[in-house]
Amino acid sequence: MAAHSPSSGLAPGLMVCGTASNAGKSTLVAGLCRLLARRGLRVAPFKSQNMALNSAVTLSGHEIGRAQFSQAQAAGVEATVDMNPVLIKPTSDTDAQVVVNGRPYATMSAAEYHKHKPELFEMVLDSLARLRRTFDAVVAEGAGSPAEINLAPTDIVNLRVAERGGMNAIVVGDIDLGGVFASLYGTVALLPTEQRRLVRGFVINKFRGDPQLLGDATADLEKRCGIPTIGVLPMLEDVHIDTEDSVALRDMPIVASDTDRDCTHRAGAHPSTAQLNVAVIAYPCLSNFTDLDPLANEGDVSLRFVRSVRELGHPDLIVLGGSKATAADLEWMRTRGLDQAVATAARKRRSVLLGICGGYQMLGRTIDDDVESRLGVVEGMGLLDVETRFEHDKMLAHVSGTAFGAAVTGYQIHHGRVRRKPDGTATPWLWFNQEPDGWCADEVYGTTLHGLFESDDFRRAFLTHVATLNGCRYDPDPVPFSERRQRQFDAVADAMEECLDMSTLLEIMGIS
Known part of the structure; x- marks a missing residue:
């Protein structure tokens, strides 16, 4: 040719x-x-x-x-x-x-x-x-x-x-x-x-x-x-090729339900056979929701995007994904009572909670933002002993590390720098070059790493942990995510x- x-x-x-x-x-x-x-x-x-x-x-x-x-x-x-x-x-x-x-x-x-x-x-x-x-x-x-x-x-x-x-x-x-x-x-x-x-x-x-x-x-x-x-x-x-904006999320075929196992399903999931119920909070400026695509390809995972307490139900895993308007999206959750519903699920150990980038920042004590929202210091959800300070310089990097005994790779895109409070009790769970990136407490996990679920061994280990805590069956998909993408x-x-x-x-x- x-x-x-x-x-x-x-x-x-x-x-x-x-x-x-x-x-x-x-x-x-x-x-x-x-x-x-x-x-x-x-x-x-x-x-x-x-x-x-x-x-x-x-x-x-x-x-x-x-x-x-x-x-x-x-x-x-x-x-x-x-x-x-x-x-x-x-x-x-x-x-x-x-x-x-x-x-x-x-x-x-x-x-x-x-x-x-x-x-x-x-x-x-x-x-x-x-x-x-x-x-x-x-x-x-x-x-x-x-x-x-x-x-x-x-x-x-x-x-x-x-x-x-x-x-x-x-x-x-x-x-x-x-x-x-x-x-x-x-x-x-x-x-x-x-x-x-x-x-x-x-x-x-x-x-x-x-x-x-x-x-x-x-x-x-x-x-x-x-x-x-x-x-x-x-x-x-x-x-489902990676999508570019929220039009695709808005048009995603979902069915709202307040039941425990028969909830809002993402196209590509297997609701009739899925054991693990995963809910993603779909706030208005949800970003990089392609982070969750590897979960949607797991046959034992039902991946849902939810916008209300009723839709949240009782998931095994709640994900707060990235956000381009962290403070505004956190306020959006508060006006709908989702912040309290998520916090209650985490505190009562009904759900494992994972925050990625902006979602991680929401889980902390405070968000000091004079860059994105320009609101100054905003109170976080208080589920992790970390605090976030926004800086004008945006962190853009490919990184690799370890978590749950497995190698994990991905990339960082953020203005907010997250640090554990000196008197905090959170413990590290994800490491980059011997330095902790992710902190956790009582099955609440946070990390800045986008794309982490594309690492097959980590994804399987993390979901196995969630399934074990909730008494669910989880049989990992044997096909690597990279092969599914190809x-x-x-x-x-x-x-x-x-x-x-x-x-x-x-x-x-x-x-x-």
Whole structure:
């Protein structure tokens, strides 16, 4: 397979746009990266601007969107900061921390951010060009819809990037939501002429049933707008590629219940046979909830995201995950009585409690925050004898250590530095290079480590401990999580090979 480089010497690229958020862009980019890698190309994902609370740290110590990190894994290449040069991490409905080239740039409102877009646009084009000089091909992902006419003049992530980069594009539509033909047609109809000509194909995504039921609809759509549909992808029920933001969490198929064992289940869990009941508190700025994906793949684990005391029930394990607004999310819990419900479950030994990063900070005595919330000293839940002080410098690092007698690896993303109080009684349970990172007391555990459950031996040891305390059966999944992830990438690539006109797609991209 050959990639036809244009006269500029840059590798070919493709922009994958969508009719809306959660249409399947991230998954398609991951699948296309895997597909091209299987054909012998070194391919890189790219998303110039990502709005997401799920993020990861590159080996060079830069923060990027989790989706691009995952897409790099699908491509079999090391993730770099050029793959996601601008990351927007919302801290409220109006403000967000803007991460530029992997480092915190500023916290600003949407209006303030728009003033910075002209300079950021040139920067993201430089990142794209570097990738196209380094790799054989680049698969770029848009954001939301390219037809957001209120944002078009200052667009730095959709077709304006493709236009400046000389790349063609495809548009993905989610048929499961209904109205896919109107969405596809309306998207291109709203585009300016110079960008409309870049759209060379449609992909209909998340179809349930026999594609022949579509009849002549795709041909009729092509007659109306001149753009062919290059394939119809099925709903891949068992595929869960790392998601980029809370849209996916909001739309996750869950069923609320106040029963002990038949509660809110995450897609991919096995509620009919699961023994371990795990509840994750889904506060508004929950971040890096992909930390819990390895639990969802365990056949004996039912993973639930809960937002009320009624939904909490009586789980074996409660997880307070990361947060981009720690003080605000803790207050959100308090207004709903969740803080007391969680504390009562922990104190009465009904549930093991684990706090990760922001959740860990909530478990302590105090949170001193003049950086994120700017609220100063806030009282924590008081379940661990630790205190947190926020610093302007963000900790970004890959780390490894030991916990529960097993090796554990992951990454750190935080402004808050957690320290045990000098007179505290908490004991260390997770160590980095002979230094304690995690502290515990009475089956309440805290750590700054994201991604810890991807370490198979640690995950199995920790869940075995939880199961033993609660008198549950737990048979560890024998398949390593890393292998399951690779199977997911292959499943998407296989579906694309089978259901898309790949010769046309590669021609659109400039690859033969």
